[in-house]
Amino acid sequence: MMGFLCLSPSASGRGKSLRVSRPARDPIPAASPTPTPKGVGRGFAWLLERSDVRLGPVAQFAAATGVVLVGTIVAVLLYQLVDLTRLAIFFLGSVIVCALLFGRRPGVFAAFLAFAAYNFSLVEPRFTFRLVGAEDLLTLAAFLIVALSIGGLAGRVRDSERQARMRADETDALLEASRAFGDAVDVDAVALDLQSRLSAIVGGDAVVADAPPPAGWRSRALSRDPSALVAAWRPGAAAGADAARQDRLCALMIDLASAAVNRIHLVDVRTGLEAEARAGRLRDAILSSISHDLRTPLATVLASASSLQEYGDRFDLKTRDDLAGVIVHEADRLNRYVERLLDLSRIQAGQVAPRLEPTSLSEVVDAAVRRLPARAETAVHADALDAAPPVLADGKLLEQAVFNLLDNALNHGGDGVRVEVRTRREGDAVILLIEDDGPGVEDDELADLGRKFHRGRRRPPGATGAGIGLAVVKGFVEAMGGALDFARGQDGRRGLRAGVTLRAAEAA
Amino acid sequence: MSARVLLVEDEAHIVRALRPALDAEGYHVADVSTGAGALEALAGDGFDVILLDLGLPDMDGKDVIRRVREWSEAPILVLSARHLEDEKIAALDLGADDYVNKPFAAGELLARLRAALRGRDRRFATQSRFSAGGLTIDFSTRRVWIEDEPVHLTPREYDLARALARHAGRVVTHRQIAAAVWGGEEAVDAQSIRVLVGQLRQKIERNPARPRIILTEQGLGYRMIEPPPGG
Structure with a gap:
């Protein structure tokens, strides 16, 4: 009879899960290792270690009687060979054994028993309780006093030893439980753990559930909340002091579990609050990004278009062309921004499903450069890519990622920026490096790049909407099983270097 | 006499979009993209009106107003997004004369610009x-x-x-x-x-x-x- 017995909810009546634990094979407290004394003391220690035998009071007294009987029989058998006075030691010895094994009260009982047995079996006239000589009387009185003293003292030693060991075991069990509960991260695990621990303590059934305890069981709620878990256990065979000790230990164990459950609830609440705060910060960032990146092109388009409408007849051809060009350019910028927002929402919805196949980096970068404004052709230097090994990637996603990185470098690098595109082989990985010689970012900002709606602090006047582009890059690269990281430029002061780590199509 | 307008705006495209209309209305327009540039330009030349974008890369637009108002009474017209109410109130309290919500049509901006200039003229006329x-x-x-x-x-x-x-x-x-x-x-x-x-x-x-x-x-x-x- 061990392990769990799962009762079906219908059998248990109420409660969503009623689990009943049966005691495991090793009921605690287990014997704790104690230092072993040498010589004669070793015998006592050996007895003390076995003193934990769990016997009821009646059985203890019966066993004590048995021990004294054995001592008597041995003494009577030896009577034929040895002098009478030396045989008393067998009776006193059996008293010590009883006291050490069963404690003080059985020890005292054994002392009286040994006194009677000694008088009856060895003192003349033998096989009677009658006493004749004053010398015999004195000997027997001394015997009784010595036996009682030995029984009482040895018993007390055994009792306090046993209590100390039980206390130590209780402390160990509580400490161990406290550690286990402290590591637990969900309430169900705590409940299950508590249940098996209670079951081990009482050596019987225990249950932890959000339901009223079975009738006749002892119980304790894990908190004052009426809907909270209730721990219950069936009182075992133990009675008196032992039962009280078990109840106390159970209560302590339940309080530990209750503290753990409260802690888990608090952690849940805090995690929720933190998530809310993060969501709030993200909302602010989205608002400010949209405010800037949508409004600015819109403002330009509206101002240009309304200028043309109201004052167009006073403008010369070149001015009209210029304003139309501004409108086209800004509408294109708006379109790109909206596309990025859509990319980002696809990433967040988990709708990016990359098709990985061997992909040429030089082709991808070339396609991205052709989509950029004309000045990119001269600013971007990607000749080193011709010899680059093919990577496992989704061509379209990678092209968009490279496009955003190049766009970012051109936008934030300022006038006359030079962008270098190279690769580096590291084992089975190929790292695509895109490095500009612009102002770069502060060291503490490197880690923020690629976070949604983060906007650079060193952005030059007129630099347009970061905050989404790099987040899209990160999302796409990670969807392809790659990684994105940022570092300072080669000379360690200026510039920004983006590294896209991808898997090589062929192993090195 | 045509008024001189200082346009303080860091978005080059908006400057490009506004300039022709301001030119067509006969204003003399100078544009700068930073707050420091604005203060420098104001110290060098006199301007009749300042069009000031509050979101500048180098300094807070409100600080520009504060600095300008230490010695100049030139009307300041603030360009700001509709949702930044507190910014606008602070700018007006600091001595900006009026505001235009971004995005705006060219005609609307020019109407406000004329009003600001008239207000300046009235202030100096001390009409009874x-x-x-x-x-x-x-x-x-x-x-x-x-x-x-x-x-x-x-x-x-x-x-x-x-x-x-x-x-x-x-x-x-x-x-x-x-x-x-x-x-x-x-x-x-x-x-x-x-x-x-x-x-x-x-x-x-x-x-x-x-x-x-x-x-x-x-x-x-x-x-x-x-x-x-x-x-």
Whole structure:
């Protein structure tokens, strides 16, 4: 009879899960290792270690009687060979054994028993309780006093030893439980753990559930909340002091579990609050990004278009062309921004499903450069890519990622920026490096790049909407099983270097 | 004489979009993209009006206003996003003359620009009489008429009417009204100002529920209509 017995909810009546634990094979407290004394003391220690035998009071007294009987029989058998006075030691010895094994009260009982047995079996006239000589009387009185003293003292030693060991075991069990509960991260695990621990303590059934305890069981709620878990256990065979000790230990164990459950609830609440705060910060960032990146092109388009409408007849051809060009350019910028927002929402919805196949980096970068404004052709230097090994990637996603990185470098690098595109082989990985010689970012900002709606602090006047582009890059690269990281430029002061780590199509 | 306009805006495309219209209206336009550039340009040349974008890369637009107002009375027209109400109030309290919400049509901006310039001219003209929308105020005698009928105003109502008329066509913030009417010594809540404006409207507006002379700028303050040009 061990392990769990799962009762079906219908059998248990109420409660969503009623689990009943049966005691495991090793009921605690287990014997704790104690230092072993040498010589004669070793015998006592050996007895003390076995003193934990769990016997009821009646059985203890019966066993004590048995021990004294054995001592008597041995003494009577030896009577034929040895002098009478030396045989008393067998009776006193059996008293010590009883006291050490069963404690003080059985020890005292054994002392009286040994006194009677000694008088009856060895003192003349033998096989009677009658006493004749004053010398015999004195000997027997001394015997009784010595036996009682030995029984009482040895018993007390055994009792306090046993209590100390039980206390130590209780402390160990509580400490161990406290550690286990402290590591637990969900309430169900705590409940299950508590249940098996209670079951081990009482050596019987225990249950932890959000339901009223079975009738006749002892119980304790894990908190004052009426809907909270209730721990219950069936009182075992133990009675008196032992039962009280078990109840106390159970209560302590339940309080530990209750503290753990409260802690888990608090952690849940805090995690929720933190998530809310993060969501709030993200909302602010989205608002400010949209405010800037949508409004600015819109403002330009509206101002240009309304200028043309109201004052167009006073403008010369070149001015009209210029304003139309501004409108086209800004509408294109708006379109790109909206596309990025859509990319980002696809990433967040988990709708990016990359098709990985061997992909040429030089082709991808070339396609991205052709989509950029004309000045990119001269600013971007990607000749080193011709010899680059093919990577496992989704061509379209990678092209968009490279496009955003190049766009970012051109936008934030300022006038006359030079962008270098190279690769580096590291084992089975190929790292695509895109490095500009612009102002770069502060060291503490490197880690923020690629976070949604983060906007650079060193952005030059007129630099347009970061905050989404790099987040899209990160999302796409990670969807392809790659990684994105940022570092300072080669000379360690200026510039920004983006590294896209991808898997090589062929192993090195 | 054509007015000189300083355009302080870091978005090159907006500058490109605005310049032709400003040129066509005959303004002399100089543009800078930073706050520091604006202060430098102002120190070098005199400008008749400043168009100031509040979101500058190098310094807060409000600091630019504060610095300019230390020594210059040139009208400042703030370009700002609609949702940045607090920014606008702070800018107006610091001495900006008016604002235009981004995005704006070129015509709207130029209309505000003209109003700001007229307001500047009126301020220097020290006229003793204000007249717009049927309301006439004689500053020297503290008398008020509506459609040539004398109207009796309490001292506070008169102070309010005068403060708004002095800045006709431009926003007067709650704080500026409090300073003009209550002297800025006691804390005045927006409710007291609303009540006082309500009283004044009862006396001078044809339909106080649909004011035509004192217009509400939600969340910012009030604006009194401009006198007709040449009036």
